[in-house]
Amino acid sequence: MDAVATTPPMDQARARLREVFGFDDFRGVQPQVVARVLAGQSTLAVMPTGAGKSLTYQLPATMLDGTCVVVSPLIALMHDQLRSARANGIAAATLTSADADWRETIEAFRAGELDLLYVAPERASQQGFRELLGQARIALFAIDEAHCVSEWGHDFRPDYRLLRPLMDAFPDVPRLALTATADAHTRADILAQLGIPDDGLIVAGFDRPNIRYAIRHRDNPVRQIADLMRAEQGPGIVYAPTRAKVEALAEKLAAASGRPVLPYHAGLDPAVRAGNQAAFVESEDMVIVATIAFGMGIDKPDVRFVAHAGVPKSIEAYYQETGRAGRDGDPAQAVMLWGADDFARARQRLSEVPEDRRTGERIRLDALAGLVETPGCRRAVLLRHFGEEPPDQCGNCDNCLEAPGVTDATELAQKLLSAAYRTGQSFGFGHLQKVLTGVEDDRVVQRGHDRLSVFGIVAADEARLLQPLARALQARGALVATEHGGLQLGGEAKAILKGERRFEIVVPPPRERSRRRGGGGEANPVGDPLFEALREARRAIAREAGVPPYVVFHDATLREMAGLKPQSLSQLGEIAGVGARKLDAYGEAFLKVIRQH
Template sequence: MPDAALDLLRHTFGHPAFRGEQAQIIDQLVAGGDALVLMPTGGGKSLCYQLPALLRAGCGIVISPLIALMQDQVEALHQLGVRAAYLNSTLDAAAAADVERALLAGELDLLYIAPERLLTARCMDLLDRASIALFAIDEAHCVSQWGHDFRPEYRKLTVLHERWPEVPRIALTATADTPTRNEIAERLSLGDARQFVSSFDRPNIRYRVVHKDGGTRQLLDFLLTHRGDSGIVYAFSRKRVDSTAEQLRAAGIDALPYHAGMDAATRAANQRRFLQEDGVVMVATIAFGMGIDKPDVRFVAHIDLPKSIEGYYQETGRAGRDGEPAEAWLAYGLGDVVNLRQLINQGEAGAERKQLELRKLDALLGFCESTGCRRQSLLGWFGEGHPGACGNCDNCLEPPHSWDGTEAARKALSCVYRTGQRFGAAHVIDVLRGSETEKVAKFGHERLSTWGIGSDLDARQWSGVFRQLVAGGLLEADVERHGALCFTAETAAVLRGERTLLFRTEAPKPERRRRDRAGAATATLPDLAPDALIRFNALREWRSTTAREQNVPAYVIFHDSTLRAIAEAAPDDLDDLSRIAGIGAGKLDRYGEAVLQQLFDPG
């Protein structure tokens, strides 16, 4: 069977060899065993069930939580010549009946179904009458009630084991710490399944965290380094999504908004453009993402703080799925902390859940304020060791300076106390710096002993002090009193001089760079020789046109990495073209001549 799997990998999928533990996972399923697979985004999870479904008798049933993900997967499989379909609410009765008939007739290799539909009596009866090769439970972390994407329907998927005990099952996720992994195994009755845990590391992603200082200007300066690239910008609220997308368009960037408050048709049209075209930037809430399989996303930018490290990891993981260099950029400030704490505390969850969410937020703050290797800190949350010095994060590339902030912290805490623990950071900073504001005069705070004792630091430096005090658990923002800073159980040790503190030195403001609107269409392409670059651009343009004609995402035709390999190799004929990774027999037959035409006459 291993030889058959490798032949299928090469002939149908166009890949020369398996990656990581793919071969062992496939062998486990083909032999009829169960598997629990943790593999980072872009690691090749889909192959782990698609290929066994083709090797085993019957149809592979894939439980997927999102319609967009199903459609993209099926379109990609059709491009390869694989018989695939989906059953979801986008199909009318006649189309759904055709899919059901094809399943019962043995004419499908893979069928994608939402968990809600699978659990209906009608669908259960349908599967009882079909020949099933395997069950694949994608995005399996949705089973965890403590996770960031909990779907109650996933809890009921134990029915697969109970009703079809002889059918092998595979549960897959890219985001699960050890407790979540254990919960997946327990809730899905996969206690005896073989577990495959790949490294969570995404070495091609560069992590960068900056402190908010200038709003959209910071984002625009970052986007200057990604002109013409496809990317995602995540924002906290719908209003912020709309305003940011408008500002980016005004700056000459092809930006589109996406959030749950938009009408469904506009939202779907924007998502389609993002998937089908090159160089589109999607500005979105986290409503956009889990089902996005676009491999050539070159950056993910957060202009507001995410809710947790798991959420941050999953969202940034949508960059660089093709293995090419990508960037994760995050801008955050103290206001983000106040907003998220308010969201958690005012939510309907129980006390235990709220405490868990607050701990996860604190862990993310620790990641943001760390002076060490970002990758080491991020992987540590998932229980994976890393030696540090990754060479591909801001702290490794530009090691931050630190300073003894003990005395500054004591001044800050004293001022919080003297002002009654009733005010946010902005007012306390005004008191520390001796500013004669209307609010200072109103409350008589110019008469306090702490008024003006912090004039040695500017407002930006003091903002960093308070941000790091909150991140370190020495102050907390009281959401019931509009973010008023309050003491914690840890505060007293600093005031008594029993604890010293090191703070990150605030980085200087970057110099403003001119925005070259004319250069907005020029992507940050891989290093290619001039003639290869011409071929690469011609191939990208042909791919975009072909994708629009077929109404499919551009990447289901060819990934950027495949186009790059073609441009570099400049094959002379179909035989040479067939040797390039990513070109299987189906795609060679469908697109081979057109690709060669682009190489011979790139325009």
């Protein structure tokens, strides 16, 4: 009897893992997910970014009889994963509007020559594609970014709702749905929408311990982000809220930092946008400034920081966007800069949301305000949002590393809210500040506000807290900006005025003169001539192959080479990340560099 046929499936899977990907064993919940796929069971796997979601279908695809059909939301993401799969020797293809070789792909699929076929949901939901699937053997349906199927998800895509009928037409083919960002409500909706049984849910921990989280008030975003760029020399992503701000910020950051910085947004010429994205993917030090249109299509493991120049849409969106940092497991930073006007605009936009979704969006915004305003551990707030019970401190966020002061500002909040109310709820913070601190300028006197009971009731020692207090009240919705810039009462304002709610705020720290480097140490052994020589060899191979350097090997693999200095192909093949295909293709080139040192 064939020895392979008698080997347990997971032993076969581990042998294939070593052969194809160069890893000795699985990570996290990967073995549970792979075991279910190999057993033909449908599964929803919720795994953090960087936990190796794609491996859970790519590996079985090399073992199962037939093709794994992967539904993915963006062409760029498909092409990124296609390069990585092919570099590992996996027979893969994409079927998209950007592919000139679609006829060859269809023929290869019909002939059973593909392990993986990537398609977009818009194509997958068409009748013609369903008919094509009937002409070959399908081993697995893999639905990437599965939160897009749920209206409760933060990135709803209606075409994902049309996948269930497609998969129902092939009842014997298992389904694997994958996402990094789904709370309990969204998870339940994904299971229902994709026809996956409740017992098929596997939830890994959401923690990304290598990411250092920091949230700061936005006072000078160019200076603040340029400081971060000086501390983190590797690739970075900066998210800005509008196309105009993307363009302006990219130009100013390039001038301030001397680093290569490019913009990315939907308004750019498609060729320019694609070129900027390709340049970023291939670079080892570029920073890209983008709207949230950028990122889901990027499978770049060596991003060293993600900065938000304004608040994201929700905690789910924040988690996903920051999760694009440090996917290789090396230290990375996530820095958010926020202002009260971010929350003012977000709360104004709530009126444009369909009424049946408004409550959910308001809850999301309040949760985001809680993350921004917390004096406690940022990571703990994030993980509790996703239903986990983390320790009270993580030791790797700004508040854990340098605990902020907290003060009971209930009485001062009552004074500020009273001033807003007594001046007619139509003046901005600057005017209210003058009234409260007793400044008799022309506008205050002309309006008669110098005769109000709230005039001059805030002493000098309290005045420094007025601005952070106003930001906190706006973040939590107790003060709401009008369309003309005035501040009016909202949310819990009445409860605060009546003394039914305490209102604590974080005391702003003195402005820092320097920033510590994030994530707990240097990601690369800077100054090691062998490591730098290996990186240079990687660049040359990547240029010749027309792929980004990380597709050849990750930095972690090069670090292990520099440390162990293997002298033979067999020794090199023992290093994590060196699979059979890469050993054969690149092994001698890297051994030559090691021998020279």
